[in-house]
Amino acid sequence: MLPADLLMQRYQGEAVIPKRLPCSADNLAIAAELIALFQAATGGTRAELQAQLQILEGEETDYRMKRGLAHLLETAFSTFEMRSPLDPATIRQRVFALSAQSIPGPQGSAATLAAVAETLSHELEREVSPEQIRAWLYADLPEQQVLTSFDAPTPEALLQRYNLSQAQGVLYRASHVVITAHRNDPGEYKLLFRYVKLFGLMAYIEGDADHGFTLTIDGPTSLFTPSTRYGLALAKMLPALLHVTRWSLAAILVPRQLSPYTPQEARFSLHAGCGLVSHYPPGKPHDSILEQAFAERWAHTRTAWRLEREVDLIPLPGSVMVPDFRLVHPDGRSFLLEIVGYWRPEYLRKKFAQVRRAGRHDLILAISERLNLERAGVKTDNLPARVVWFKDKVLPKAVLEVIGE
Amino acid sequence: MARPSTLSFDRGTLILHPPPPGKAWIDYATWDDRVERFRIRALHYRRLVEVLTAEGTTLVDSAREFTPLTLVPALEMTPYPHQREALAAWVAAGRLGVVVLPTGAGKTYLAQLAMQATPRSTLVVVPTLDLMHQWYAHLLAAFPDTPVGLLGGGSHDSTPVLVATYDSAAIYAEALGNKYALLVFDECHHLPSEFPRVIAEYSLAPYRLGLTATPERGDGRHADLQSLIGPEVYRTSAAALSGTVLATHRIVRLTVKLSQRERERYDTLLELRNRFLQQHSIRLGSLAGWQSFVKASARSRAGRSAMLAHREARAIAFGTAGKLRVLADLLAQHASARTLVFTDDNAMVYRISREFLLPAITHKTAVKERHDILQRFRTGEYPILVASRVLNEGVDVPEASVAIVLSGTGSQREYVQRLGRILRRGEGKLALLYEVVAEATSEEQLSRRRRQGVLARPYQQMELLETELLAAEGGEETCYQPTC
Numbered sequence: 063m064l065p066a067d068l069l070m071q072r073y074q075g076e077a078v079i080p081k082r083l084p085c086s087a088d089n090l091a092i093a094a095e096l097i098a099l100f101q102a103a104t105g106g107t108r109a110e111l112q113a114q115l116q117i118l119e120g121e122e123t124d125y126r127m128k129r130g131l132a133h134l135l136e137t138a139f140s141t142f143e144m145r146s147p148l149d150p151a152t153i154r155q156r157v158f159a160l161s162a163q164s165i166p167g168p169q170g171s172a173a174t175l176a177a178v179a180e181t182l183s184h185e186l187e188r189e190v191s192p193e194q195i196r197a198w199l200y201a202d203l204p205e206q207q208v209l210t211s212f213d214a215p216t217p218e219a220l221l222q223r224y225n226l227s228q229a230q231g232v233l234y235r236a237s238h239v240v241i242t243a244h245r246n247d248p249g250e251y252k253l254l255f256r257y258v259k260l261f262g263l264m265a266y267i268e269g270d271a272d273h274g275f276t277l278t279i280d281g282p283t284s285l286f287t288p289s290t291r292y293g294l295a296l297a298k299m300l301p302a303l304l305h306v307t308r309w310s311l312a313a314i315l316v317p318r319q320l321s322p323y324t325p326q327e328a329r330f331s332l333h334a335g336c337g338l339v340s341h342y343p344p345g346k347p348h349d350s351i352l353e354q355a356f357a358e359r360w361a362h363t364r365t366a367w368r369l370e371r372e373v374d375l376i377p378l379p380g381s382v383m384v385p386d387f388r389l390v391h392p393d394g395r396s397f398l399l400e401i402v403g404y405w406r407p408e409y410l411r412k413k414f415a416q417v418r419r420a421g422r423h424d425l426i427l428a429i430s431e432r433l434n435l436e437r438a439g440v441k442t443d444n445l446p447a448r449v450v451w452f453k454d455k456v457l458p459k460a461v462l463e464v465i466g467e
Numbered sequence: 468m469a470r471p472s473t474l475s476f477d478r479g480t481l482i483l484h485p486p487p488p489g490k491a492w493i494d495y496a497t498w499d500d501r502v503e504r505f506r507i508r509a510l511h512y513r514r515l516v517e518v519l520t521a522e523g524t525t526l527v528d529s530a531r532e533f534t535p536l537t538l539v540p541a542l543e544m545t546p547y548p549h550q551r552e553a554l555a556a557w558v559a560a561g562r563l564g565v566v567v568l569p570t571g572a573g574k575t576y577l578a579q580l581a582m583q584a585t586p587r588s589t590l591v592v593v594p595t596l597d598l599m600h601q602w603y604a605h606l607l608a609a610f611p612d613t614p615v616g617l618l619g620g621g622s623h624d625s626t627p628v629l630v631a632t633y634d635s636a637a638i639y640a641e642a643l644g645n646k647y648a649l650l651v652f653d654e655c656h657h658l659p660s661e662f663p664r665v666i667a668e669y670s671l672a673p674y675r676l677g678l679t680a681t682p683e684r685g686d687g688r689h690a691d692l693q694s695l696i697g698p699e700v701y702r703t704s705a706a707a708l709s710g711t712v713l714a715t716h717r718i719v720r721l722t723v724k725l726s727q728r729e730r731e732r733y734d735t736l737l738e739l740r741n742r743f744l745q746q747h748s749i750r751l752g753s754l755a756g757w758q759s760f761v762k763a764s765a766r767s768r769a770g771r772s773a774m775l776a777h778r779e780a781r782a783i784a785f786g787t788a789g790k791l792r793v794l795a796d797l798l799a800q801h802a803s804a805r806t807l808v809f810t811d812d813n814a815m816v817y818r819i820s821r822e823f824l825l826p827a828i829t830h831k832t833a834v835k836e837r838h839d840i841l842q843r844f845r846t847g848e849y850p851i852l853v854a855s856r857v858l859n860e861g862v863d864v865p866e867a868s869v870a871i872v873l874s875g876t877g878s879q880r881e882y883v884q885r886l887g888r889i890l891r892r893g894e895g896k897l898a899l900l901y902e903v904v905a906e907a908t909s910e911e912q913l914s915r916r917r918r919q920g921v922l923a924r925p926y927q928q929m930e931l932l933e934t935e936l937l938a939a940e941g942g943e944e945t946c947y948q949p950t951c
Contacts, residue, residue, distance in 0.1 A: 151833070264502075
C-alpha cells in the first residue's frame with residue numbers, strides 16, 4: 063500500500079477516481095527501469111538507492127508516480143539489513159563518551175576517531191580507519207541499511223500492484239463501503255468474511271442466494287459517527303474482495319479538507335470487472351478433503367439436485383454463517399449443507415447456538431461421529447437443522463435421504 | 468422476573484441488553500441493526516450509569532474491567548500552591564477536566580497526586596517516547612509496589628498503570644477502552660486531532676485529567692477537549708509562577724551571514740523561484756498561495772524546478788555552514804555548561820552528531836538508547852546533546868543551562884516548548900537561550916513570527932530581559948561574520 067502523500071486521485075463531481083497506469087509501452091518501460099535500478103542497487107545502502115532514484119526522478123513532473131512505484135518495490139519486494147561489525151549503539155557510546163572529554167570541533171573529533179579506530183583495530187584484529195568508524199556510527203539508520211536482496215516482480219506485476227494500491231488508498235478516507243454481491247457460484251465469501259473479521263470490521267447483510275446480497279461494511283463505532291477510523295481496514299479488505307466473482311462496491315468518503323474546493327463528502331465505486339489484480343492468495347476451493355471428496359462424489363451421483371459452493375450467507379447478530387454448500391432443485395426447493403468434520407465440543411456448541419439463532423429451517427449439518435456428544439456435554443435436542451451422521455466420508459445418498467429423496 | 472439489563476463493552480462501544488425499564492437511558496442509546504442490540508458511546512459510560520442508578524435500575528455491569536489500586540506513594544513532596552489548587556479544582560469538578568500549567572511547573576507530580584486521590588487503574592498518554600520514559604521513571608519511583616508498564620516504543624505491556632504514546636493508544640483504543648478508570652492526557656492539546664481523539668471516545672473511563680501548557684490549537688478543535696476530557700478547571704501562567712518555580716532565563720539572538728558562495732547560490736535559486744511565481748501570479752505568504760505553488764509545481768517542468776530551487780534555498784538558510792561555525796564557537800564558550808542543541812530536521816542532527824561526535828536523539832532513536840543517552844546527559848557524562856523536534860515537549864532535562872536553537876519553523880507552540888526545556892527549576896541558575904538564524908533569508912521572518920507569538924503570551928518577562936541584554940551589549944544583534 064502507499065502512504066497518503068503518494069496517492070494520486072482526481073474528482074469527477076463527487077466521484078473520486080484513483081490514478082490508473084495502463085500497461086502501455088511507456089509505463090512498462092518506466093517500471094522496468096525502476097526494477098533494473100533496484101537490481102543494480104542490491105548490495106548498496108538505502109541512501110545510495112535513494113540518490114539513484116532522485117536522479118531518475120529528475121525535474122520531470124511524473125515524480126510522484128515514480129516515487130509510488132519505487133515505494134512499492136522498497137516495501138514489498140526488498141530486504142534491507144544493517145552492516146556493521148559491532149552494534150552501532152555500542153560504537154556511538156564509546157565515541158561519544160570519549161568525545162565528551164575534549165572540546166567539540168574538528169581537531170577534537172579527529173583525535174577521538176583516531177583513538178577509537180586504534181582500540182577497535184586491536185579488538186577486531188584488523189585495520190580499522192577513522193573514516194570507517196564514522197560510517198559505522200549510524201549504520202543502523204534506515205538510510206544506512208544495505209539492500210541485501212530484491213525479489214524482482216515483472217513490470218506488469220508492478221503496475222498491477224500500483225493500480226491496486228492507488229484504489230486501496232482511496233479507501234483510507236472511507237467511512238463505510240457497500241458491496242453488492244450478485245448471484246455467485248462459487249461465492250468465495252468465506253475468504254472475504256475471514257478478512258472482515260480479521261480487521262475488526264462489521265457487516266450488515268441483506269438479500270438471498272438467488273438474488274444476491276448487499277453487504278454494508280464498517281466498524282462498531284460507525285453507528286454514532288461515520289469516521290475514517292476503519293478506512294485502513296477497508297483498504298486491506300479490498301484484495302480479498304477481488305477474489306469474489308461478481309460484485310460492485312460503493313464507498314462514501316470523507317476527503318481531507320485540503321482546499322476550499324474539496325467536497326465535504328465524496329464517492330468511490332468499483333466492480334468485479336475493474337481489472338485490478340489481487341496479491342492475496344485465493345481461498346482454497348474446499349476447506350477440507352472431506353468437502354472436496356463430497357463435491358466429487360456428488361458430481362457422479364444421479365440426481366436432479368444441483369450442488370453450489372459457498373453461495374449463501376446467513377446473517378447472525380454480529381456475525382455471519384457461510385454454509386459450505388447449497389443444494390438446489392429445478393423446482394425451486396433448496397437446502398444448505400454444512401460439513402462439520404473435525405470438531406471440539408466447544409466448537410460444536412457454538413455452531414449449534416448459531417444454527418438455533420439463524421432461525422433457518424433449510425439447514426443440514428453433516429457431523430462426524432468421532433466423539434460421543436452426550437459425554438462431551440453437547441446437547442442436540444431442540445436443533446432446528448436436519449443432521450446426517452457420518453464416519454469417514456459424507457455420502458450423497460445419506461444427504462438425499464434426509465431431504466426425503 | 469425479567470433478566471436484568473447487562474452492559475458490555477464491544478470494541479470501543481457499549482452494548483446494553485436487554486433494554487432496561489425507564490426512559491432516561493434512551494438519550495444515550497442507538498439501535499444497532501447489525502447486532503440487534505442498543506449500542507452506546509463508551510464516552511457516555513459514566514452518565515449512563517449515573518442515570519440508571521438514579522432511576523433505581525438493576526444493572527449488571529460487565530463492561531468495566533478497571534480495578535481499584537492501592538497506591539502507596541514512595542515519593543512525596545510538599546506540593547506547590549498551584550499544584551494544590553489545581554488538584555482541588557479538578558476533584559471539585561468531578562475528576563473531569565483540563566489543567567493548564569506552563570512547562571516545568573510540575574505536571575507529573577500533579578498527575579501523581581490525582582492518581583493518589585483516585586486510586587484506580589490509570590492510563591497515561593504522552594506525545595513522545597522521551598516523555599513516555601520520563602513518566603515511566605517517575606511512576607516507578609512514586610509507586611514501587613504497583614506494576615507500571617509501557618505501550619509503544621517496542622513495548623506492549625498490559626499493567627494497571629500504563630504509559631502509552633498517543634499513537635499506540637489510538638491504535639489499541641478499542642482494546643484499552645474498558646481497562647482504565649483514570650485517563651491522564653499529557654500535552655492534551657494533541658488529543659482533539661482526528662486520529663488520537665478515539666483514545667477518549669472509545670474509553671469508558673469515568674475520570675479524566677488533561678495537562679497542557681498551550682491548550683489552544685490553530686484549527687480551533689481545542690473546544691472538543693470539553694467533551695473528550697472535561698472543562699478547563701485551572702490555569703496559571705509562567706509569569707505568575709516566575710521566581711517560585713521557574714528559573715529566570717535570557718534569550719540571545721544571533722544572526723549568521725551566509726558565505727559568499729552560499730549567498731550567490733541562495734540568490735540564484737530565489738530568483739529562479741520568484742520568476743516562476745511572478746509568471747504565474749502566485750504570492751507565497753499565505754496557505755492558499757503555497758498550495759497553488761505546490762499545484763503549479765506538479766504541472767510543469769518549470770514549476771518543478773522552481774519548487775526544487777525553493778527547497779534548496781530553504782536548506783541553505785536552515786543548514787548553512789555558518790551555523791555550524793557559530794555552534795562550534797558557542798560550544799567552546801560554554802564548554803562546562805550542560806547544553807542542548809536543537810535543529811529542525813533529522814539530517815542536520817545527524818550531520819552535527821557525525822561532525823562534532825555528539826550524542827543525538829531523533830524520533831528514529833530506539834527507546835532504550837534514548838533512555839540511556841538522557842541518563843548519561845543527566846549524570847553529566849555527556850555534557851552536550853543534539854536533538855530534533857523529538858525533545859520539543861516537556862522532557863525533563865533539569866541540568867541544561869544553555870539551549871541553542873539552530874533552526875525551526877514558525878510554529879508558536881514549538882518555540883514555547885523549546886524555551887520550556889531550559890526553564891526547568893534550578894538552584895540560582897541563569898538559563899541561556901541562543902537562537903541562531905541566517906541573515907536576510909526567509910528564515911528571519913519565521914523567527915520574528917515565533918517571537919511575536921511568544922511576547923503576546925505570558926512570557927513578558929522575557930522581553931525585559933532580552934532588551935536589557937541587547938542594551939548591555941550596545942548593539943541590536945550579535946553578528947557573526949563568516950570566516951571563509
